[in-house]
Amino acid sequence: MYDVLKDILVSDLHVREKDVVPTATRDEVGLDSLAVQELATVLNERFGIEVHDYELLDTRTLADVARLMAERRPGG
Numbered sequence: 001m002y003d004v005l006k007d008i009l010v011s012d013l014h015v016r017e018k019d020v021v022p023t024a025t026r027d028e029v030g031l032d033s034l035a036v037q038e039l040a041t042v043l044n045e046r047f048g049i050e051v052h053d054y055e056l057l058d059t060r061t062l063a064d065v066a067r068l069m070a071e072r073r074p075g076g
Contacts, residue, residue, distance in 0.1 A: 001073065002066040008042055009062075022063035026056075033057065039065075048074045 002022060009015040009029065019029045026036065036056045043049040049072045059065045 001069040002063065004047070005062060005066045005069060008039065008046075012042055013038060020062065022061060022066070024062050025060060026062075029062070043069060 006017075006020045009020050009031075010017045013031070013035050015029045015031070031039070033053070037053045040051055040053045040056055043051055047069075049069055051068060051072050055068065056065060059068060
């Protein structure tokens, strides 16, 4: 799921690819609350992953976000 997350961050949210590493925090890649909300929407609409923005805001690193995505993936 990390590769899916990385693709979304780079392609949809325009995060610099070199900044997207598993240990990076939301702040380190420049995801403000609006971008987190947009990420939650993309995950739901494109992949059927139900996750709320406040849950994403509670994660520490991008690896944590990817784990949450994997847990919530339909059929996961």
